[in-house]
Amino acid sequence: MQRSALFLLVFTIACNGGGTSSGTDSDTASSTGSGTGAGTGSTTGDDPTTSTSTSTGTSQASTTTSDGPTTASGPTSTTTSTTGVDTTGVDTTEGTTDEPGDAIYDPAEDGPWQFGELAAELDVDGEAIGVTAYYPTQGPEGGPYPVVTLAHGFNLPPTQYTSYATRLASHGYVVLNVDHAGYIFGAVDHVANANQVLAALDWAAEHPVLGDISDVDNVGATGHSLGGKISVLAAMYDARVKASLTLDPVDGANMCPNMQACPDVSGMLPIAIPLGFLGETLDTAGFMACAPAAENFTTFYAEASAPALQVTVHGANHMSFLDDVGSCGITCSFCQQPTLDNAVVNDVARAYVVAYYGRWLRGNAGYDTYLTGAEAQQRYVDMGLVTIAEK
Template sequence: MQRSVLTLLVLTIACNGGGTSSGTDSDPGSSTGTSTGVGTGSTTGDEPTTATTSPTGTSGTTTTTTTTDGPTTESGPTSTTAATTGPDTTGSTTTDGTTGEPDGEVHDPDQDGPWQFDELAGEIDVDGEMIGVTAHYPTSGPEAGPYPVVTIAHGFNLPPTQYTGYATRLASHGYVVLNVDHAGYIFGTVDHVANAKQVLAALDWAGEHPVLGDISDLNNVGTTGHSLGGKISVLAAMYDARVKASLTLDPVDGANMCPNMQACPDASAMLPIAIPLGFLGETLDTAGFMACAPAAENFTTFYAEANAPALQVTVNGANHMSFLDDVASCGITCSFCQQPTLANAVVNDLARAYVVAYFGRWLRDAPGYDTYLTGAEAQQRYVDTGLVTIAEK
């Protein structure tokens, strides 16, 4: 069946990692923002608690206007809501034998963690491009902040809300998570370098934010992202020494519609870099007419150039879009990829667990998470059941 020219254009861009931005290569550190905060907890991260469940808290919806050096004003109604909907965490384990030590404590990454968390949103001006950021951050839990920070970069022509499940899982395990709405949509100037700087600008925004500043460890950052967002996350790790580890979801190293290689460099060719790198991916969408994740640009090309320690996890039966929270609501952008044989929910569970375990291992310096990455738990849950194939170096 023949497709229209517009449909072919959408397919070419959506599946092969094109991105849009009007940003330039100037320093992303200077910004102003307008934030809207939505609270879901009645305690703060400065007061640790031994609670092992997620109790109901008091929520306040506020509108906050900030600048990097100005005052803050707030107003708005309040209501009552649950802080999280996570399961009981009384089964949390310390598989590395360091019970009670913050750097050694291990919680099952396939479950929500023991931290309560809040959500707030803001907007940053990055070289004239207004970039949205949604932050999920701990308010109480087994330890007080500052907490490691993780950025999330969405795939091309995909909304950041498709990755909220990753953000809330990470926040429940004690991370400040910045889900960044970088300029990666169908119209505009394609500039992956500018996209990476937009993601990094969120770190500076968080550091100056009246709520996030004191609880964010900006010298202990991880980056994650899907598709184009995976490439952007690897570039961000190259550009900023605050990034200490990166785990990406079916990254695509494409350069479709790019004006030049300076704007859209071959990220895998720029490897290795001196931090741990992990890559989850699939092989259903690597070949065929306008493949969504071409073999010459897919996650294996990143892994091949990475130095140890590096991790590659092939999710058998997933397609390129299986890593989204809800493929059913994705629309036309998801319609061109191969049909997966693995349920969306199965891939969600696996990918979220890997993201938590990876950053637990490298940002929290907890070797006990190795069991969920490559060790006994990973073998039992994923390898023995045929869900994944693991390579490491």
């Protein structure tokens, strides 16, 4: 069948560029009810109730350079809203000691923390970068809490990853869902994107609400597709990032002006922090593969040093890690058709993100059972959902 030049351009950007969507760039994210749901992040009849209040404040913007982040302060207007979410009835098992942080909460379920939400727009080297923070407001342990950054895929809205943010917040993490400038009509600059993600840490550290509860020296970096690549790059730039787990990262450089703007990040490994990679192999071959084998998650794992984790989700495609593929638009149809339900992939991926940071940001080895041990074997490996490799 004949394809128009425009179709080929969109197809190339969508797949080889690390995934796209018809979603639009948004400076702030709307309030959500819960981290649960069948891959959509929406509330269900069993979800907790939501109450809202509003407040205002100011923040400090962070500016960066292509060689890594540097900071300079400047006032930035902030729009904030808080959403308290009651997450009760969570099954837990106790850790091996009575020290704070040793309780193990099932990562496949919402945790016991209530959390709030606020949004802001940062000026990073002249780019307006949106960030939505999800932060614990009440729970079994007080802060400061580990911080996790979320980075969206190329041309995909940050709202497609809300369920990851709310699940993490319910487990006692401050989550910064960053609307970096990785969009089709902007300048392609993966180094700048990584620095935009890091700028959110500086903003959180100075924020009147987040500053006291955010341990910005104990950070995890998570992202999908292009967001996965720039999350690993951010970890290379900033020692505050202590671990990174990424979702089907793609180390591509389509439309890049030069390799300085879009470096081969997997080729820059290893780095001395734990790295984890969830991915799929359905979209790694064929015409305009969405996650080409030469640039996919296995190339990152191959170069990573121990401790490193690789989880292959069987039957997922490149877009299966989104909250709701059904709302992604025509771009998602460019990838191979998955054989595993979107909701099932979400359940696996959310659980792994929470367990990984429980292990490496909280230092609780009890979470190994959900990563590679008995629970992971029973829930995922024995069911044929995943294959696990570690080193």
